[in-house]
Amino acid sequence: MKNSSKYSIKYILTRLVIVYFMVLSTEIKANVFSDSTFFYRDGLAKIETKEYLKAIEDFSKAIQIAPNYTEAYCHRGLTYSVLGYFDQAYQDFLKANALNPKSICAVSNLAIEEEKLGMYHKSIKHFTQAIALDSTDLDFHTRRGTVSFNIGDFNAALNDFAFVIQKFPSFTDARLHYAVCLFELKQFNESLVQADIVVNEAPNDANALVKRGKVKAALGDHSNALKDFSKAIELVDDNYDYYILRAESEFALGNNQNAIIDCDKAVNLDNFMAEAYLLRAKIYNLIGKPVYSIEDCTKVLENIPNHKEAFWNRAEYRIKVKDFTGACADLTETLNLGEQGAAVLMKKYCK
Numbered sequence: 295m296k297n298s299s300k301y302s303i304k305y306i307l308t309r310l311v312i313v314y315f316m317v318l319s320t321e322i323k324a325n326v327f328s329d330s331t332f333f334y335r336d337g338l339a340k341i342e343t344k345e346y347l348k349a350i351e352d353f354s355k356a357i358q359i360a361p362n363y364t365e366a367y368c369h370r371g372l373t374y375s376v377l378g379y380f381d382q383a384y385q386d387f388l389k390a391n392a393l394n395p396k397s398i399c400a401v402s403n404l405a406i407e408e409e410k411l412g413m414y415h416k417s418i419k420h421f422t423q424a425i426a427l428d429s430t431d432l433d434f435h436t437r438r439g440t441v442s443f444n445i446g447d448f449n450a451a452l453n454d455f456a457f458v459i460q461k462f463p464s465f466t467d468a469r470l471h472y473a474v475c476l477f478e479l480k481q482f483n484e485s486l487v488q489a490d491i492v493v494n495e496a497p498n499d500a501n502a503l504v505k506r507g508k509v510k511a512a513l514g515d516h517s518n519a520l521k522d523f524s525k526a527i528e529l530v531d532d533n534y535d536y537y538i539l540r541a542e543s544e545f546a547l548g549n550n551q552n553a554i555i556d557c558d559k560a561v562n563l564d565n566f567m568a569e570a571y572l573l574r575a576k577i578y579n580l581i582g583k584p585v586y587s588i589e590d591c592t593k594v595l596e597n598i599p600n601h602k603e604a605f606w607n608r609a610e611y612r613i614k615v616k617d618f619t620g621a622c623a624d625l626t627e628t629l630n631l632g633e634q635g636a637a638v639l640m641k642k643y644c645k
Contacts, residue, residue: 330360334369341373349373364390368399375407383407391420398427402434409437414445432458436468443471448478466492470502477509485509493522500526504536507543516543534563534570541573550577568594568601579611587611602631609639618643 337352353370356363371386384407390400405420421438424431439454455472458465470492476485489506496502507522523540530536541556554577560570575590591608594601609624622644629636 330356330363330366332356333359334363334366337366337369337373341369346373346377362393364394364397364400367393368397368403371403371407375403380407380410384411395423396427398424398431401427402431405434406437409441414441417441418450432462432465432468436471439468439471443475443478448475451475452479464495466495466499466502470505473509474505477505477512482509482512486513498529500529500533500536503529504539507539511539511543511546516546519543520547532563534560534567537563538569538573541570545573545577550581553577565593566597568598568604572603572607575607575611579614584611584614588615600631602628602633605631606633606636609636613639613643 333352333356337349337356340346340349340352350370350373353366353373356366357370360366367386367390371383371390374380374383374386384404387400387404387407390397391404394400401420402424405417405424408414408417408420418438418441421434421441424434425438428434435454435458439451439458442448442454443451452472452475455468455475458468459472462468469488473485473488473492476482476488486506486509489502489509492502493499493506503522503526507519507526510516510519510522520540520543523536523543527533527536527540537556537560541553541560544550544553544556554574557570557574557577560567561574564570571590571594575587578584578586578590588608588611591604591611594604595608598604605624605628609621609628612618612621612624622640625636625640625644629640
């Protein structure tokens with residue numbers, strides 16, 4: 295799984311600082327001065343000065359002296375995570391959790407590392423354990439909801455985001471995720487209600503505008519969807535998906551030239567992706583330019599040689615220009631890729 299902004303250095307450092315002060319307060323009260331604690335606290339201090347490799351050395355010394363030192367494992371894992379050593383971080387959190395299953399530091403960070411590493415079902419399990427230890431931490435619900443969404447369990451995700459916005463109604467990011475879950479579950483009207491709330495709270499949030507636009511498009515309201523997509527593009531003019539979405543609404547409204555212009559812009563942003571070429575090909579065919587349609591399908595196949603839809607569509611366009619030899623070659627490829635419907639057209643056009 296790709297690293298994203300939610301795994302930024304700033305975010306991980308925030309996690310470190312919060313736990314640092316919790317632990318420091320506890321240890322001052324306990325007045326603990328063992329050798330292992332000395333190295334552990336020295337490691338915490340080095341994190342504060344961003345001496346991460348030295349911090350790892352200190353945590354390792356603490357662990358060498360006290361092999362069952364849960365918090366040392368946990369903080370060494372956090373430091374590894376700051377440096378991008380996610381496998382090492384995962385192993386440390388795994389050990390910390392084994393030593394103390396009731397350590398929130400261990401189980402929550404184990405879940406976060408598993409999410410990063412694409413171990414989604416394990417991540418959900420450990421976020422659930424973290425929630426059992428501290429049900430008031432909305433971040434655990436938000437993250438578990440995000441992981442559930444990533445594996446397509448939209449109902450579970452919906453429940454987590456519903457819990458978060460019930461406790462924190464102004465948390466627009468959670469509400470937007472809630473709206474997207476409703477969209478995926480085809481509850482479009484309620485999704486639109488939630489998306490409206492987010493856009494009213496954050497009118498210049500391009501992502502929220504696009505999500506609302508998609509709901510409006512799904513409801514057949516392409517005119518208003520177009521407004522949302524256009525506003526989003528004004529805010530962020532280099533997003534491939536935004537242009538594709540606006541092109542689809544333009545096309546649905548019969549604004550074919552505008553749709554082609556948006557497809558052109560999408561292709562200029564990313565000439566590898568198939569959607570812009572296929573949509574533009576469809577529009578060219580509709581306005582009587584199937585030769586251009588064939589060219590666009592060919593471009594898709596140059597980038598993605600086994601693209602079944604591109605073969606199928608190119609066959610259709612070749613039939614239209616009476617290039618039956620080329621069409622039959624495309625239909626053969628389509629049939630080989632599992633499209634049984636190609637056999638019907640082959641009987642009609644291929645000798």
